[in-house]
Amino acid sequence: MAEKTATGEVSSRNSQSLSAEEQGAVNRPTTWMYKKIRIGSWTAPYYASPSVQLVIVSFVCFLCPGMFNALSGMGGGGQVDPDAANKANIALYSTFAGVGFFAGTITNTVGIKAALAFGGLGYSIYVASFLSFSHTQNYGFSIFAGAFLGVCAGLLWCAQGAIMMSYPDEKNKGKFISWFWMIFNMGAVIGGLIPLGQNINTTTASTVTDGTYIGFLVLTLLGAALAFTLVKAKNVIRDDGSKVILMKSPSWKTELLGLFETFKTDPYILALFPMFFASNWFYAYHFNDINGARFNTRTRALNSVLYYLMQIVGSYLFGYALDIQHFRRTTRAWGGWVALMACTFAIWGGGLPFARTYNRADIAAAIKAQDEGVVVPQSALILDWESSNYGGPLVLYMFYGFYDAAFQTYAYWFMGSLTNNGRKLANFAGFYKGIQSAGGAVMWSLDNNHTPYINMFASCWALLAGSLLCVAPVLHFKVKDTVSLEEDLKFTDESFEDVAPTSAIKAVQAEK
Structure with a gap:
């Protein structure tokens, strides 16, 4: 006998092993985007399913932010002197912070598809600017x-975050985040292979070739075009017939008010701001102060590839672990927090001895000697992959990549555990990227002002550990094993019948 829960959802002792679709309980539209295609014994998911839409947005980010990460991972945007990249990134993260904070409002108003398509354009222009800089030295x-790019990226990442956190059901949020992060970072891996192949014989610290920039430019343009293949969020239907919770008729007024309403209904979000601020803080240190400072061109390219490969490993392990259904969600939330705190002290603590081995004056002198044609031994500060002391720094840099993915995966999963409301999650994603970018702008500025490397390192470690402590009270009081549909609907104008699973709607109708 079926039993109706307080949320209108139906459970049945006789159908626990069958999905709602297998029981014939789901009635989807018959248009092309909801038709499944059989390929042998495998049935492909329908186009408007959450999983297909996630794959599309993942490949948009594979081609746009993925190529940006590959270029940034080279240190200095591929230039010997990081000055142009630092100034560009200060401008990027400054506008990103401003636009990102309000990106949820913009995305909820214009729609996820439009926000993502516009967002991809900025990456192509950014790459083109460094191709130009190699010939013209045009800082402007x-x-x-x-x-x-800061304007564009604010919208792209808000739309991406809303898709990643609101499209899956509660039990699959970690997997969706993991899938996205793995596909996205594979873009940086493949993007990193381009400069590695083209600079494989470059054993000095030099600017990457024009071909590298042209390759990145073509790929980012393809990524921007791919965004147009997404369906609108209101057309996405899950396997059980439920839909993404949105506003029926959003307007600039409703969404701007909704932005500030978020602080009224969810004031605890302020306690997460230190975590948001810390989540991009360390990139300037990783890319410029380790990879760009300590390694020659071909080795920087190899390091970048391995850094992002470890991001794939980190996101896979954390994403899937956070979805293990054998444990309650509250238990998984605390387990992830403990694991991340342990990684913070193990990995960054392991980086302290390395951080003490060099300073800015040492690196400047080494580069000057190289430019003057002085032959330096392989044990010099500017390392090649054939250097005898290359192994230790390489392993450390790879684990920094692992940590980045673990931190980002946990942060997104944590936000997704607080609500399933797509409108609210778009605002959360906007806050995350806006505050994150403010931190990035500060850190790139510090690097541009030649802050000592050891100070840059210490700020990363302290901020990451401190931000996790700030998260703990929210984890204790706000993370629940499930969020009811009634609770999720409070922040929208949709009704139970608009978004609930088909089986739950039928059960309610049968009782009337």
């Missing part, structure tokens, strides 16, 4: 490109 173009 690179700074403009950085500022424009």
Whole structure:
């Protein structure tokens, strides 16, 4: 006999092993986007399913932010002197912070598809600016490109975060985050292979070739075009017939008010701001102060590939572990927090001895000697992959990549555990990327002002550990094993019948 829960959802002792679709309980539209295709014994998911939409947005980010990460991972945007990249990134993260904070409002108003398509354009212009800089030394173009990318990226990442956190059901949020992060970072891995192949014989610290920039430019343009293949969020239907919770008729007024309403209904989000602020803080240190400072061009390219490969490993392990249904969600939340705190002290603590081995004056002297044609031994500060002391720094850099993915995966999963409301999660994603980018702008500025490397390192470790402590009270009081549909609907104008699973709607109708 079927039993109706307080949320209108139906459970049945006789159908626990069958999905709602297998029981014939789901009635989807008959248009092309809901038709499944059989390939042998395998049935492909329908186009408007959450999983297909996630794969599309993952490949948009594979081609756009993925190529940006590959270029940034080279240190200095592929240039010997990181000055242009630092100034561009300061402009980027400054505008990103401003736009990102309000990106939820914009995304909820214009729609996820439009926000993502526009967002992809900025990456192409950014890459083109560094191709131009290699020939013209035009700082103005690179700074403009950085500022424009900040606007675009704010919308792209807000739309991406809303898809990743609101499209899956509660039991699959960790997996969706993991799938996205793995596909996205594979873009950086493949993007990193481009400069590795083209600079494989470059054993000095030098600017990457024009071909590298042109390759990145073509790929980012393809990514921006791919965003147009997404369906609108209101057309996404899960396997059980439920839909994404949104506003029926969003307007600039309703969504701007909704942004501030979020602080009224969910004031605890302020306690997560330190975590948001810390989540991009360490990139300037990783890319410029380790990879860009300590390694020659071909080795920087190899390091970048391995850094992002470890991001794939980190996101897979954390994403799948956070979805283990054998444990309650509250238990998984605490387990993830403990694991991340342990990684913070193990990995960053392991980086302290390395951080003490060099300073800015040492690196400047080493580069000057190289430019003057002085032959330096393989044990010099500017390392090649054939250097005898390359192994230790490589392993450390790989684990920094692992940590980045673990931190980001946990942060997104944590936000997704607080609500299933797509409108609210778009605002959460906007806050995350806006505050994150403010931290990035500060850190790139510190690097541009030649802050000592050891100070950069210490700020990363302290901020990451401290931000996790700030999260603990929210974890204790706000993370529940499930969030009821009634609770999720409070922040929208949709009704139970608009978004509930088909079986739950039928059960309610049968009782009337």
